Amino acid sequence: MAYSELVKSFERIRSYMREFYVYGFKSREEYSIKSARSYDNERRRIESWIGDFMSFHQDTSGKNVFLSVDSRRIPHNPLHKAFKAKSFTDKDITLHFYVMDLLADGSALSSREIVDCINDDYLSHFSGAFSPDESTVRKKLKEYEALGLLSSEKCGREVLYRRTDDNTVDLNTWADALSFFSEEDPLGVIGSFLIDKLEKPSDSFRFKHHYMLHALDSDVLCDLLAAIDEKRAAELTVKSLRSGRDYQRTVCPLKIYVSTQSGRQYLLGYHYRGRHLSFFRLDAIKKVTIGNVEKHYSKYLGYQEKFDQHLWGVSTGPDHNLDHIEMTVHFDPGEEFVLHRLEREKRHGTVELLDSQTCRFSADVYDASEILPWLRTFIGRIVDLKCSSQYVLDMFQEDLARMDALYGGGNDVIQ
Amino acid sequence: MLFSEIYGSYFNVVAAVLSEASDGKLTDRRMTELVREKAFAESALAIPAALKSGTWPLLDQEYHSILHHKPTMPLTMLQKRWLKALLSDPRIALFDPDTTGLEDVDPLYAQDTFILFDQYADGDPYGDPAYIACFQTALKAIRKKRKLRIRFRGHTGARHSIECIPYRLEYSAKDDKFRLLATGKRRLNTINMARVRSCELLDAYDPKSITLPQENSEELVMLLHDERNGLERVLLHFSHFEKETQKLADRLYQIRLRYDKDDETELLIRVLSFGPVLEVIEPSAFVTLMRKRIAVQKQRFCQ
Numbered sequence: 001m002a003y004s005e006l007v008k009s010f011e012r013i014r015s016y017m018r019e020f021y022v023y024g025f026k027s028r029e030e031y032s033i034k035s036a037r038s039y040d041n042e043r044r045r046i047e048s049w050i051g052d053f054m055s056f057h058q059d060t061s062g063k064n065v066f067l068s069v070d071s072r073r074i075p076h077n078p079l080h081k082a083f084k085a086k087s088f089t090d091k092d093i094t095l096h097f098y099v100m101d102l103l104a105d106g107s108a109l110s111s112r113e114i115v116d117c118i119n120d121d122y123l124s125h126f127s128g129a130f131s132p133d134e135s136t137v138r139k140k141l142k143e144y145e146a147l148g149l150l151s152s153e154k155c156g157r158e159v160l161y162r163r164t165d166d167n168t169v170d171l172n173t174w175a176d177a178l179s180f181f182s183e184e185d186p187l188g189v190i191g192s193f194l195i196d197k198l199e200k201p202s203d204s205f206r207f208k209h210h211y212m213l214h215a216l217d218s219d220v221l222c223d224l225l226a227a228i229d230e231k232r233a234a235e236l237t238v239k240s241l242r243s244g245r246d247y248q249r250t251v252c253p254l255k256i257y258v259s260t261q262s263g264r265q266y267l268l269g270y271h272y273r274g275r276h277l278s279f280f281r282l283d284a285i286k287k288v289t290i291g292n293v294e295k296h297y298s299k300y301l302g303y304q305e306k307f308d309q310h311l312w313g314v315s316t317g318p319d320h321n322l323d324h325i326e327m328t329v330h331f332d333p334g335e336e337f338v339l340h341r342l343e344r345e346k347r348h349g350t351v352e353l354l355d356s357q358t359c360r361f362s363a364d365v366y367d368a369s370e371i372l373p374w375l376r377t378f379i380g381r382i383v384d385l386k387c388s389s390q391y392v393l394d395m396f397q398e399d400l401a402r403m404d405a406l407y408g409g410g411n412d413v414i415q
Numbered sequence: 416m417l418f419s420e421i422y423g424s425y426f427n428v429v430a431a432v433l434s435e436a437s438d439g440k441l442t443d444r445r446m447t448e449l450v451r452e453k454a455f456a457e458s459a460l461a462i463p464a465a466l467k468s469g470t471w472p473l474l475d476q477e478y479h480s481i482l483h484h485k486p487t488m489p490l491t492m493l494q495k496r497w498l499k500a501l502l503s504d505p506r507i508a509l510f511d512p513d514t515t516g517l518e519d520v521d522p523l524y525a526q527d528t529f530i531l532f533d534q535y536a537d538g539d540p541y542g543d544p545a546y547i548a549c550f551q552t553a554l555k556a557i558r559k560k561r562k563l564r565i566r567f568r569g570h571t572g573a574r575h576s577i578e579c580i581p582y583r584l585e586y587s588a589k590d591d592k593f594r595l596l597a598t599g600k601r602r603l604n605t606i607n608m609a610r611v612r613s614c615e616l617l618d619a620y621d622p623k624s625i626t627l628p629q630e631n632s633e634e635l636v637m638l639l640h641d642e643r644n645g646l647e648r649v650l651l652h653f654s655h656f657e658k659e660t661q662k663l664a665d666r667l668y669q670i671r672l673r674y675d676k677d678d679e680t681e682l683l684i685r686v687l688s689f690g691p692v693l694e695v696i697e698p699s700a701f702v703t704l705m706r707k708r709i710a711v712q713k714q715r716f717c718q
Contacts, residue, residue: 147493177507380708
């Protein structure tokens with residue numbers, strides 16, 4: 001099949017874009033799980049869509065392609081472009097413009113009338129152009145009705161279709177909101193579609209700490225939101241991040257946990273077979289099949305609410321038991337921001353002022369090892385660390401010793 | 416269905432081409448311009464050819480649209496439901512869009528479906544009328560290219576009043592805060608919107624007369640020792656920076672990333688959070704900061 005910059009399925013391109021954006025050090029040969037031709041085609045497509053953000057470097061392993069962009073410097077997520085590259089047939093695009101045009105004056109027409117108008121009004125300008133049959137047109141009309149572009153009404157034995165734009169939204173009043181939410185909303189790609197309709201998009205915003213990669217999971221997220229909205233079960237096809245193999249899980253999807261600091265998003269769902277709540281990374285979910293309405297939805301949501309009270313991140317630890325942790329921190333005069341940091345960054349637990357320059361954070365969480373990265377951000381200020389998990393304490397001390405070794409010891413730098 | 420051709424660049428560009436063709440203004444050159452502007456790098460090979468050849472029978476030989484109207488398309492239900500969901504986001508109060516047309520639409524999701532579990536707790540007060548008024552004035556100034564007088568409290572509590580040229584509002588999801596980026600007499604100003612007490616629109620300025628200040632950027636070079644899934648965690652965590660990664664050896668990588676020198680302390684603690692997985696090798700001043708923190712910590716545990 002001839003190469004096209006458009007794609008039928010999003011899944012493969014999603015995987016390549018992620019590789020180029022996150023890793024970017026792999027050479028063509030290292031993408032061995034797919035064929036070399038497939039690699040060349042996908043790389044060429046991505047280059048066609050967002051070439052301005054692609055770079056290359058050459059080393060002994062070959063030419064490496066990577067996507068690199070400072071999110072603070074651009075108004076719009078370039079990865080959204082991948083969602084605007086769906087392939088279609090010649091009939092699809094032609095019928096789209098014909099149908100929208102025939103119904104643009106507010107009239108309601110049957111599929112038969114639409115076929116007649118297409119032949120008389122449009123195709124008469126061309127010799128040898130295709131002639132759509134009624135079943136093709138009817139299929140397209142039904143598809144557009146499902147998308148909300150058309151509505152239908154029965155008139156005798158016929159079904160009449162009309163456009164749905166009688167009660168229009170004034171998108172111009174949304175320009176700034178679209179510019180903002182197209183980046184900050186988890187389904188911002190829909191905002192990007194709407195921005196494409198504006199004559200003068202807003203350019204007032206920039207975004208710091210902006211994890212643009214989330215956008216690639218929008219299709220999966222959209223299906224999950226539909227299941228959550230309708231309180232339905234869902235079958236997930238998930239790619240194991242360790243083995244790379246696909247597996248299936250049937251869950252009741254409950255919440256989407258979004259990390260603003262790690263760049264990851266998770267589904268929290270009730271896993272029927274395991275009879276417990278489980279997290280799934282959105283970027284590992286390949287397919288969502290929406291199932292039946294869940295009668296016990298409120299009960300599972302209750303589990304989630306209770307569960308959430310002691311979750312630091314997305315780990316329940318090995319046994320669902322709580323770890324108690326306490327960190328005592330010292331700050332010098334003029335460093336009260338340390339206290340403010342603890343207050344605003346702690347997700348659970350309490351902060352207690354012990355004296356004018358010392359405070360203690362304490363919390364009970366399912367997996368205290370998840371707090372380790374945050375604890376390390378206070379390195380240089382921690383005067384005491386206690387945890388019911390000896391593993392966590394050992395890990396902290398061991399890491400500190402290794403960091404000390406990496407930087408060659410450093411007592412000489414203290415003044 | 417999110418991944419659909421009706422949202423695609425090809426449909427958009429063909430609509431734009433037909434729109435110009437309806438006005439009788441379409442030329443070969445203009446068609447190519449529109450394709451370059453609205454579609455992809457290689458679209459210029461496909462779209463004009465399909466329109467000219469009649470593969471997509473939408474244009475006649477004289478480049479007139481055969482349609483009766485300029486192409487338009489209603490919003491899809493997905494688009495409307497997404498807009499409706501935004502109306503429950505507290506930040507929508509900053510924008511005040513016209514909600515006509517969404518009255519009978521169900522939101523795509525409820526706001527509490529999403530849990531931003533590591534977002535800082537002291538986000539901006541989106542429900543405060545004074546905050547909303549300042550935000551909207553600042554946004555108007557950016558849009559209308561007007562100068563602004565801002566009165567605000569600095570981080571030490573001192574009062575300031577400056578006349579500035581605002582050029583962007585920057586949002587951080589981690590901090591849940593907006594910052595106003597402005598140029599003043601002295602230099603680039605970054606002002607937390609939550610600290611702003613009042614905003615006053617001043618005269619218009621000529622956008623050509625101002626030069627935006629350059630970011631004071633620096634390059635950080637780190638070695639990544641890949642253990643505990645460190646490679647994926649680190650690269651994803653720092654993915655919003657302009658960066659380049661190279662594999663040096665098995666489980667050893669070098670990362671170069673550019674950062675704003677004003678954010679050095681924040682970057683320092685982010686690097687510290689990865690423990691021995693990351694080893695800073697440049698710049699030397701950054702290495703010294705790391706070394707110092709670690710040494711002080713060692714000493715505290717020895718006391």
